[in-house]
Amino acid sequence: MNNEKRYEIFRRFREANPHPTTELEFDSPFELLVAVTLSAQATDVSVNKATAKLFPVANTPEAIYALGEDGLKEYIKTIGLYNSKAKNVIAACKMLIDLHHSEVPDDREALEALPGVGRKTANVVLNTAFGHPTMAVDTHIFRVSNRTGIAKGKNVVEVEKKLLHFVPKEFLVDAHHWLILHGRYICVARKPRCGACLISDLCDYKEKNL
Structure with a gap:
């Protein structure tokens, strides 16, 4: 995985979903x-x-x-x-x-x-809530980051630090929402939906389910 691929991955995520947010419902x-x-x-x-x-x-x-x-x-x-x-x-x-x-x-x-x-x-x-460029690494982000090669790490803190380093700055604020949604609906744990994936041609996953 190189920086050009990472940029294109997040560019596609943004094009498909320009204003991602949490699926939790809140007003404050x-x-x-x-x-x-x-x-x-x-x-x-x-x-x-x-x-x-x-x-x-x-x-x-x-x-x-x-x-x-x-x-x-x-x-x-x-x-x-x-x-x-x-x-x-x-x-x-x-x-x-x-x-x-x-x-x-x-x-x-x-x-x-x-x-x-x-x-x-x-x-x-x-x-x-406050627009900080943070990365809340849950099981979905941990899986997607390692599986795709965007940011490989042995634990959530390592993945968080690598994502903050590797994700292009213009995408940082929204990146964690895109990665969670991708892991929740496309890059699922047992049988990833590679045939429906926006970034399958850029992904490092060896066992693609096409």
């Missing part, structure tokens, strides 16, 4: 933070179903904190790991109220200090 940085926290080891579809009921009732740190863990669980009990997620979201709301004037901080260190917020969640919030 706080709603996004909650949705991403809930999405760990769960589908975006399941999170959207839960937040469609939760957010009309409570969509601020104060309102969700007022629900308490038990009240919040009633809205998110269809999502995996909902007990621990409820505990983390309530604790994060308390920190946002006490330390950040109920605003989601536009700062990695402050985000990662919130309960339930790791590097990947912080990257999603920084990118999607």
Whole structure:
């Protein structure tokens, strides 16, 4: 994989989808933070179903904190790991109220200090809510990056660093959305849909499913 191929890959992604975004539904940085926290080891579809009921009732740190863990669980009990997620979201709301004037901080260190917020969640919030050129490497991006040869790495942090280095700057803000969508719908885990792939001629994958 060389820089010319990488440029063409992202050029095609942009041409096909000029304004990509997360499939999580949100109307504020706080709603996004909650949705991403809930999405760990769960589908975006399941999170959207839960937040469609939760957010009309409570969509601020104060309102969700007022629900308490038990009240919040009633809205998110269809999502995996909902007990621990409820505990983390309530604790994060308390920190946002006490330390950040109920605003989601536009700062990695402050985000990662919130309960339930790791590097990947912080990257999603920084990118999607605040427009930072970050790379939230999930299983889809890890697979696509290694399989295609765009950025090979043994772990998510290594892949993240290589993507930030190799992806042309003009594509960085949107790159993680394109890669997630590509991994979710085309470059799937078991049987990649190479015949429907925009970049199959540029990809390094040896076992193409054509």
